Amino acid sequence: MLNAIVVGAGPAGALLACLLARRGVPVTLLERQTDFSREFRGEVLMPSGIAALHEAGLRQPLDALPNLTIRTVEIFRGERRVVAIPVDGLDPPPRVVPQPAMLEMIVAEAANSPGFKLERGVTVRDLIYEKDRVAGVHADTLEGPRDYRGDFVIACDGRASAIRKRAALPQDRIMQAFDVVWGRVPGHFLDGRTARAYIGNGHLLIIYPSPEGHMQIGWVIDKGTFGDIKKIGADGWIRALAPHVSSDLRNFLAADKTGPAHPFLLDVVCDRLREWTVPGLLLIGDAAHPMSPVAAQGINLALRDAVVAANRLGRALILHADEAMLDFAARNIQAERWPEIVKIQDMQQVGPRFVASNSILSRIVVSAPMIAFAKLFLGGFLARRFDPFLNGVTRVVMEQ
Ligand SMILES: Cc1cc2nc3c(=O)[nH]c(=O)nc-3n(C[C@H](O)[C@H](O)[C@H](O)COP(=O)(O)OP(=O)(O)OC[C@H]3O[C@@H](n4cnc5c(N)ncnc54)[C@H](O)[C@@H]3O)c2cc1C
Incomplete structure (x- = not known):
């Protein structure tokens, strides 16, 4: 029986290993961390990512995890609410799920298959x-x-992939002008089901509730200015945010005397490898195409990559395909995923800097009357335009 080595137990690697093992492929999943909660990981699942987990047969265990459904997304300019967008009518609505719990769930499911082996504390060099x-x-x-030997290696080791560097594959980088500082504030703001974005004065701030009883804050900053924020500390951070948010949020933040826990810099990178594969090796998820944080796409695309990779490589590995057929399957995985990755990365580029700016154009486009007008006359067009962020671009189904 041909065997696979999967490097990295993030969403892409954990799900791929689980699906391959379920098909009867012997899989060794190597993860450098001994505990999934040791790194801060994204936690917003879009309908496209939830659908991928449903396709993978994980609907019930997913529903059993701590989770929180966002009902409304509000956009504010300072004190003024520009628009409130109800999202609980989406099927399924976006869901906040702590990623460590989700990963533990996936590897626990995988462990029901006899060919699955997870080794933690293993750093691939x-x-x-x-x-x-x-x-x-x-x-x-x-x-x-x-040394771990296998008939095929799949690198799912994330945005700083060591394997990507070793394989020296060419990439197309899309320059990013911003970084994101993440932090957590204990307690729930508003009804605990509303996410808010604050725009204007060159700032963009996002705040959403987590099922773990805190609010997650993401603050878009100019690339390279995190050092300034570290210097002013958590208190200074809150003081710097205050002029850009409404008084209810200002009061909520001021009530927490400790300040946002563990300010964490997400050095925003967005690129994609031109080739995701060399003989015997495939890269998927962030290792192949790290995503901009715009519209919370990374986990979702990683899960969708895993379903497609399990379909094509799973079949080849079970059928004991020769090397040429395995490599052909790997190339087809890239071909199937490419249109979605390119489209979504391109869509992500029209974003934070424009809406956050105080330019006249931005003020007109993101204003209450313009949004009301757009909803009335362009509702269908806008829903189609932004649908890839919710539902992806291509059809991703699990083959039997
Ligand atoms: C702060 C933050 C917030 C985010 N918020 C969201 C969000 O809300 N929604 C969303 O969709 N996306 C979000 N993202 C992006 C999302 O987390 C990633 O796009 C997604 O996790 C990519 O999945 P992956 O499996 O490809 O890689 P990763 O999740 O990065 O997983 C890679 C795994 O490989 C392991 N690893 C790395 N190197 C090695 C090695 N050499 N040997 C062995 N193991 C290794 C790592 O420990 C990790 O477990 C966020 C990212 C960050 C950093």
């Missing part, structure tokens, strides 16, 4: 080549260095 073909990985484990 390099690729093993045999006759110009990837045949495994060199890793550091808690017990020391070790």
